[in-house]
Amino acid sequence: MPSVSSLNPFAKRDSHPAQAIWTYKILTVISWLLSAIVGYLGHLFSHNDSYVQAAAGVGSHFILNNLLNFAFVMLFVRSYFVWSEIFLIINFFNLSSLYFRHNTHPRFIHIPATSGPLAWTFVALYWNGAIAVGAKNLPARIVANIFIWGILVYGGFFLVAYKDYTMGFALSILAASLGVGQFLTKAFALQWIFAFVVMAVLFLSTLVIAVPGIFGKEISFRRDTEGAVVSADQERAPLLDDA
Known part of the structure; x- marks a missing residue:
């Protein structure tokens, strides 16, 4: 009878049997498909023509993205970091x-x-x-501590300009993962603290955008100037009355 540890998929092992490796290969592909592109494929093969057209x-950008990601992975695992x-x-x-041309599509395509x-x-x-330039010395760490705030600026741009909470949530999750990774790498450092601050600000800002949208309300960052401009007839009206 197999032990409990042998049945635990999260247990640490030095080696895996061939059957387990094939299981991981198949389930990894399936889980990636379900999590990453099932929404897009569902719309592409939908009976709703508007979804299909969207x-x-x-499609062209999406296919190119997949091909470029494939090239990136092949180069990365072979340590060709510059390429x-x-x-x-x-x-x-x-x-x-793709984003600036098609940012109004349904969420299950957009995400x-x-x-x-x-x-x-x-x-x-x-x-x-950071890997390509070998960012391990002090000047590189200082630059990294500055550049990490670019994630907040980048996410804030999409929140303000497009009210796109999907970008806000995605970047806040990535900032959190960066913070965890940096903390586990070097606990006595500033970068993981900055990463969690970026995550918190982005996440809360995204909630401010997302929650009102759920209830049918929209937050506008533009000042309402209606009524501030006075027509020429209104400007002349007192003078005409005096005449």
């Missing part, structure tokens, strides 16, 4: 173009095809770039 509209950074930069422009990949690619530029 999904097809982002992998170049492919990330290309994909960043690809996804940015897996646009905002999710764009948020990850933006953070990956930092992560892979």
